[in-house]
Amino acid sequence: MSGSSNSPGPTAAERPLGFARLRDLPGHRLDRHGQPPLPLDCGVALGDLTIAYQTYGQLNADRSNAILVCHALTGDQFAAEQHPVTGKPGWWQRVIRSGGPLDLARYHIICANVLGGCMGTTGPTEVNPATGEVYGLRFPVITIRDMVRAQKLLIDHLGIDRLFAVIGGSMGAMQALQWAVDYPERVFAVVPIAGAARHSAQNIAFHEVGRQAIMADPEWCGGDYLRQGKRPERGLAVARMAAHITYLSEPALHRKFGRTLQNRAHVTYGFDADFQVESYLRHQGSSFVERFDANSYLYITRAMDYFDLAGDHGGVLANAFRGSVARFLLISFSSDWLFPTPDSREIVHALNAVAARVSFVEIETDAGHDAFLLDVPEFWRTLTGFLDGAAEQRGIVRP
């Protein structure tokens, strides 16, 4: 039976160790128990899929105002509300709000935890109903396309024929692009922010460092830590620290921290966090492990590494977009060195080559890749302006 509910999810006995605190996560679930399994790129068909998602704002009568927001690597479905685990504001709460760029008075926002995630959607932390055991590394390796396939099931279930927009930053941008490629008739507008059509060698390298840090932690137990009542927290924290540097820019780090010492007048000639930037990084690592699962980190980074739209289309990126009827807005940030502007421009060129409707803006900021999560007025104005115009074309009434 398939259905959406506000159920607290699997019972305590079904949930793995370590992530016990997540067992009572609030929110919607699409439970596809008994439905046909989801075929994945790796060849496996995934049965008993659960998708955890949140919605914000009202769906209008003709179901034309739905925006799917796709989260990034370590994001989740709690985009516009206090996070039930961390207690912090949602990662896009300042964007998704009444009067905001994703105006809750006008749009219906859907945000789902990605396949492979650890906030309720089926992933390596979940129990495989077929075996009664936690998946761990027995979970199949997934791709961005698989994530989007799962989202498509959710959108079908919600009775939405055509999304007004698919929007996402970073890995969310990859998903938005994949929607445009795989389901062109199901999206009216597509907004990939700080993204790319393929993961670069340098980005694969950074991901590999993170994975190696996790797998080097003896508490990882060959991926079987949940069954053994352990968690590779130190390895996961190191992975997060390395990744976090890539989300910022050198000028932003210099502006925020420089060489300022942490609550001390002089260096201590030791290995404590003498510098503020060290203390900040350590905090990033230790707070991350409280809300994220190490195996999920492996799977989701791998999905990003495998992403290569041109590779999927005979090496010609434009071919990926031949069926596109959507309007595109590409946004990049000038100081983003993880997904730099040329990555977005490459997509624009491919869209131009198939005469797609495409707008492109590089936002000047020193905030680096993380700019898509921050208050960057020009970014918000660009997003608002594009959505206003598209909404008018789509006949979505202004509130």
Add this chain to the structure above:
Amino acid sequence: MSGSSNSPGPTAAERPLGFARLRDLPGHRLDRHGQPPLPLDCGVALGDLTIAYQTYGQLNADRSNAILVCHALTGDQFAAEQHPVTGKPGWWQRVIRSGGPLDLARYHIICANVLGGCMGTTGPTEVNPATGEVYGLRFPVITIRDMVRAQKLLIDHLGIDRLFAVIGGSMGAMQALQWAVDYPERVFAVVPIAGAARHSAQNIAFHEVGRQAIMADPEWCGGDYLRQGKRPERGLAVARMAAHITYLSEPALHRKFGRTLQNRAHVTYGFDADFQVESYLRHQGSSFVERFDANSYLYITRAMDYFDLAGDHGGVLANAFRGSVARFLLISFSSDWLFPTPDSREIVHALNAVAARVSFVEIETDAGHDAFLLDVPEFWRTLTGFLDGAAEQRGIVRP
């Protein structure tokens, strides 16, 4: 008694576990046993200092042709010969050779393992003669200035009043600058390559990730691994992998690896090294641990983090160079994002402000920070040209 010898170093009983293979390292030793201890920035005075060093080429009669080459974080004194541990060519063997930029027919090259290193110079892997135990974390935290103080003892011991040049890349550039600041009358020419006058927040952050990876490894044993017969190889490998990415450039990684798969036609949907760049990084990590010590990595990265010439001189970098009489050549590489060109330019401006003799060249290359180790013809020509001119002024005869 102080003396230089080709002795094989401490006996097996004196050498720590794990690094047993290094006990028979060839080369010169300056053993300062019984001499006054070396005062360090942290306030400790270090007794019984040993400095392991190599020399290449002949010292001329008036001892005017000596060049001190300062190695980088993971380099060592075996700059221009087959490495006794790895069997590979020396890290600057293509630069230090007859007819090369550091012409062995003309110059006498000295290269010493830095204080805190693990190739024979006193550092955390060595036995503290006062206690008979391996230093480990009981070794005092050192600075770049301390490294240069130790080198100065060596140069005194060798009877060289004035070095013709001090040359180094990366951390070697920091040492070259420190020589110019602390012993201005002892250096005729100074060549800091791909360096900076202070370690940036981003660079401290990357070092901190590496240190956390090492300290997260249970085999690190709170720094006491050598006494316990263990080695934190996995943590050290992760530290190396993260650092190695910063030594390259995104274009170089793209050119060398792109998204090319490693000995396979298709991705495997797993966590093996599907991509060449992953395989390459893993190799960098695993080969590094065979030649480097984890605690040395902590100490030397810390010394770099603490480096801040302006901070040492009232916040005004120019003040550091007020006593300078040397000729300077600054070299940066256009694609180096670890020590980018503006870092070198800042030094040039400070030197200009005190009317120092300074030349500056930014070399166009996509090779990133590691360019100083590679065959980059314009770099070699620049180095050769500067040294030729300086040697003429110094009266060093052309071979």
